[in-house]
Amino acid sequence: MNRTPELPNKRRMLTTQILKRIAIALGIVGVLTIVTTLLYFKVGMEDQLNTDVQSTKEVITNAMESTNTSTKITEHLIDMQLLTASKAISKELQGKTLQQISRNDLMRLRDEWGLNGISLFVKEGTDIKIVQSSDLSEIGLNTKSWGEWYTAFNQLMSNQKVSVGLGYADEHYWAGPISKAEWNHHYYKYAYYDDGTTPFMINPYVMDQDILYLEFQSGPTQMIDRITAQNTSLEEIGVINVPAFLKGDNNTVSSPDTDLPILYGKNSNQLPEDAKMLTEMLKDNKEKRVDFIKDGRSLQKFYIPLSDSRAIVIVTNTERQQNLELRFLSVLLLSFVASFLTIFFVVRIIAQRRLKPLNEMQAFMQSVSEGDLSGQLEVRENNELGWLAEHINRMTVKMRNLIAEVEDRSQRQITHMAYHDxxxxxxxxxxxxxxxxxxxxxxxxxxxxxxxxxxxxxxxxxxxxxxxxxxxxxxxxxxxxxxxxxxxxxxxxxxxxxxxxxxxxxxxxxxxxxxxxxxxxxxxxxxxxxxxxxxxxxxxxxxxxxxxxxxxxxxxxxxxxxxxxxxxxxxxxxxxxxxTPEMNEMILEQLETEKSLRYALDHDEFVLFYQPQVDIATGQIIGTEALIRWQHPERGLVPPNQFIPIAESVGLIVPLGEWVLRTACIQNKEWQAAGFPPIKVAVNLSARQFEQPNLVDTVASILEETGLHPQYLHLEITETLAMKNANHAIDKLYALKNLGIQLSIDDFGTGYSSLNYLKKFPIDTLKIDRSFVGDIPGDSDDAAIVTAIIAMAHNLKLTVVAEGVESQAQLEFLRAQNCNEMQGFLFSRPVPAHEVAQLLYEKKSLYFQSV
Missing domain, CATH: 3.30.70.270 (Reverse transcriptase/Diguanylate cyclase domain)
Structure with missing residues (x-):
């Protein structure tokens, strides 16, 4: 093909110019990069070191504060647990003498209340000693030498409130601070109770509550290990109790929280200047620094004051970091030079040998793509390029012949295909x-x-x-x-x-x-x-x-x-x-709602509220029902009846239901992790969710993912859904039951259940629909229905929950019929998770609040 002769020369000249410009650009960028990097490391070395030290201080301080807060909250919860156990044990043992109480009795009470042990104290002369215990090794111990503990015992036995200033004191009750036994290195929390109704003082106790000594065994220590492992310039970090450290050999360790000289980390690089620097630091509350040499290395030691007479000591090694950075710069420079030379010469050689035939092929293929099939490609090289050029020429000839052959016939077919199925x-x-x-x-x-x-x-x-x-x-x-x-x-x-x-x-x-x-x-x-x-x-x-x-x-x-x-x-x-025009308006409205629902699901616009479920005997919260709400950016909080039917019709109810289930399990697990007594959480299953073939696998996966024990999850299905295909429902319910979860029939009494099928369902709870509860006890028919449902459920050994309880009269009627649990506005409306946590923390009886 005889094409314009200037084209290859122009392409070659252009290629040479591009290579030169690439070489110049690479050289300039490389020099600037190396110079900038050197200046950065030289000028910023000291700033980076100070930043590392200050950030280390902040991280460790935050870890200590978080651990202290968690420890205090959890210790208070255990104080309340031991107080409740003490009162119950005292009531159990009233009217009994020491001879009538056996060790087995104490062991039984210990297991019932989840304790590690129970001991009984009596006063003999001027001493107070243990005379009976679930642990035989404790019997006979004297307490006269126990200092402030012995003072607290005398005050309790004299019907006085304990005033020693340690632990937690209440009427007839005192819980000592956390203590550590030297003989077995266990942590203990002891409580003592004497209200005068028994001839002895009761001592329940627990041990090894890990969260209580989180500050002493983990927390900041793990954080220090991670920091020193990740930052090579930080050789050593330690948190020092300055007063205990300054005591030196005169310091004695009597408890795990105050007198340890080194609280976290270590301080192996001790210097003669330590005492002086720490003393000055306590006076002016300012950071100190000492340079020193160890094993031929230049090191720095920082003394950083904290609150409560504590300090962080950090030993840094700047030489290690400088050597690593200089070594890296050397490798970077050599790599850049080698890469630059290699790339430049390889590209130049390839361009000189390959660009000419490739440019000719490119120009030819460009003309072919524009519809010109009249030419031929002239590349005579005896290699892959020559083989490719030959086949391109053959392809061009075949294309010319094929187009000429099929053009007339295909035009008619194409026209027909364009307009017919x-x-x-x-x-x-x-x-x-x-x-x-x-x-x-x-x-x-x-x-x-x-x-x-x-x-x-x-x-x-x-x-x-x-x-x-x-x-x-x-x-x-x-x-x-x-x-x-x-x-x-x-x-x-x-x-x-x-x-x-x-x-x-x-x-x-x-x-x-x-x-x-x-x-x-x-x-x-x-x-x-x-x-x-x-x-x-x-x-x-x-x-x-x-x-x-x-x-x-x-x-x-x-x-x-x-x-x-x-x-x-x-x-x-x-x-x-x-x-009709109304159809279009309805469909447009549904489409807009569906679009908004999909957006809401992708952008976390849904929230869960929880309505407490209350034990009728005690009024205490024993569970919650998770109820979804849509936090619409313009409409505000949207109730479920305005979007759930549309979610059902367009298939969004399945991912939405999985979100509700996962979120409810996560929240219940967080309540348990916060130290609240475990309660159940109830989640409603929609019809489409229940029909999903992977429902059981999905529930099992969410339980494993969230770590929630199955016994604290209740799944609710409506009576109508259960009876829609009873045999299929029985199989599905048994598969769910085998996971260990609890099952409930919701809205019972509205779906005309067959009692023959009902007794076959592996359910645990019946929930009486609010339509029957609303008019009791005034409506005799509804009252009779509710009475019959409760009696039938108890005969089937099922728990009964009444929904929609809003008045005192309804409450009294349900109590008289021995209904087990209730939920409704009389106790609490559905509330956000943090309000449920507040109710659990206060341990208030919602029943007695409503009376």
């Missing part, structure tokens, strides 16, 4: 839309009406799923044949896609004619379709729009006919429906 050979959507547009133009001139009928087969997806697409295609061809045979010559039938068909009826005299045609089309499906000796019953739904009242353009008429068709499906299928 491959499967049924009916006109396709494009053809139908074009003809409809022409018919509308004619109708405007003649002032006539046109009807558009949109037909969709009912549940055709089931045919494809069960019998395969090949059978589905045969059914579609038969449907198109029947429809085509029922139309007049001036009507147009088209396949719009899938199992959807459209019919154009021009010159419509009245809407009744369209209705008759639609009825005739539906009648075509009354006769079964026969294939391979098998009958198929198919029905259809038809939507009708009429111009000009339903639209004057093809797009509007088709859209409105489609809307009417969906309305026909919602009306029960196998019928037709004329379009």
């Amino acid at each position: 491959d499967l049924t050979n009916l006109p396709n959507r494009k053809h139908f839309t074009d003809v409809l547009g022409q018919a509308l133009n004619m109708a405007q001139i003649t002032e006539s009406k046109i009807a558009v009928m949109f037909l969709d087969l009912d549940r055709f997806k089931n045919v494809n799923d069960s019998l395969g697409h090949a059978t589905g295609d045969r059914l579609l061809r038969e449907v198109s044949r029947r429809l085509l045979g029922s139309l007049s010559e001036n009507h147009l039938l088209a396949r719009m896609g899938g199992d959807e068909f459209a019919m154009l009826v021009p010159d419509l005299e009245s809407p009744e004619d369209a209705a008759k045609l639609a009825q005739r089309a539906l009648g075509l499906f009354e006769t079964p379709l026969l294939f391979e000796g098998r009958e198929f019953m198919i029905t259809a739904s038809i939507g009708i729009s009429v111009s000009p009242q339903d639209g004057n353009d093809a797009e509007t008429l088709l859209r409105n006919a489609d809307t009417a068709m969906y309305s026909a499906k919602e009306g029960g299928r196998n019928n037709f429906q004329f379009y």
Whole structure:
């Protein structure tokens, strides 16, 4: 091919210029990078070291504060636990003498209240000693030498409030501070109770509550280990109790929280200046620094004051960091030079040898892509490029011949395919839309009406799923044949896609004619379709729009006919429906809500509220029901009845239900981690969730992911859902029950349950619907129903929960009928998680609040 001779030379010159510019750019960037890096390390070394030291101080201080706060809260909760146990044990032992109380009795009480031991103290002369205990090794111990503890014992036994200033004191009760036994290195929390009703003082205790000595065994220590492992310039970090450290050999360790010289980390690099620096630091509360040499290395030691007479000491090694950085810079410089030279020469060699034939190929292929197939590529190299050029030339010749051969024949086929459906050979959507547009133009001139009928087969997806697409295609061809045979010559039938068909009826005299045609089309499906000796019953739904009242353009008429068709499906299928404007408004509203729901699910706009469930005997919270709310950015807090039905209809209820289940489990686990007594959380399952084949696996996965024990999760299904397919429900409920969770039947009494099936369900709880509770005890019928449900549930050994309790009269009636649990506005409305935590922390009786 004889192309412009200047093209290769121009490309070669351009390539050379590009190589030169790349070399210059690489050199400039490399020099600037190296100079900038050197200046950065030289100038910023000291700033970086100070930043590391200060950030280390902040991290360790935060860890210490967090650990102290957690320890104090948890210690108070255990004080309250021991107080409750003490009162219960005192009541159990009232009226008994020491001879009537055995060690087995104390061991039984110990296990019932989750303690590690119980001892009984009596006063003998001027001494107070242990005379009975669940631990035999404690019997006979004297306490006269126990200092302030002995003072506290005397005050308790004299019916005085303990005033020693240690631990926690209440009426008839004192809990000592955390102590550590020297003989076994365990941590103990002892409590003492004497209200005068027993001839002895009661001593319940617990041991090894890990969270209570989090400050002493973990917390900042682990943080220090991670910091020193990650930062090579920090050799050693330690947190010092300065007064204890300055005591030196005179210091004695008597408890785990005050007198340890080194609280966290270590201080192996002790210097003669330590005492001086720490003393000055205590006086002026300012950071100190000492430079020193150890093993030929230049080191620095920082003394940083903290609150409560504590200090952080940090030993840094700047030489190690400088050596590593200089070594890195050397490697970086050598790598840059080597890479630069290698890339430059390799690119230059390749460009000189390969760019010429490649440029010629590029120019030729450019001309071919523009439609010029008349030339030939002249590359005579005896290598891959020559082989490629030869095949490109052959391909060009074949393309010329092929285009000439098929151009006439393919043009007709392409035109037909562009306007017809491959499967049924009916006109396709494009053809139908074009003809409809022409018919509308004619109708405007003649002032006539046109009807558009949109037909969709009912549940055709089931045919494809069960019998395969090949059978589905045969059914579609038969449907198109029947429809085509029922139309007049001036009507147009088209396949719009899938199992959807459209019919154009021009010159419509009245809407009744369209209705008759639609009825005739539906009648075509009354006769079964026969294939391979098998009958198929198919029905259809038809939507009708009429111009000009339903639209004057093809797009509007088709859209409105489609809307009417969906309305026909919602009306029960196998019928037709004329379009009305209200349909469009309803669908637009549903589409907008669906769009907002999907956005809300992706952007965490949903929140959970929790309604407490209350034990009727004590009024204490024993569980909660998780209730979803939509925190809409414009509408505010949206109740579930305004969006759950739409979520059900569009399939969003499944991911939304999984979010509710996971969030509720996480929250319940957080309440337990905060030290609150474990309670159950109830989550409602929707119908579509319950029908999911992977429901059991999903629940098991969420429990494992969140770490919540299965016994604290209650799943609720409605009575109607359970009875919809009772045998299937029984299998699914047993699979869920095998996970260890609890199951409830919600809204009981509204679904006409079969008692024969009810006794087969592996359920734990019946929830009486609020419609029966609302009018008791005034409505005798509702009162009788509630009484019967409670009696039946107790006979089946089920727990009964009454919903919607809002009045004192309802509460008293349910108590009289021995209802187990209740929830409703009388006790608490659904509230956010932090308000539930407050109620749990206060341990208030919601029942007695309401009385």
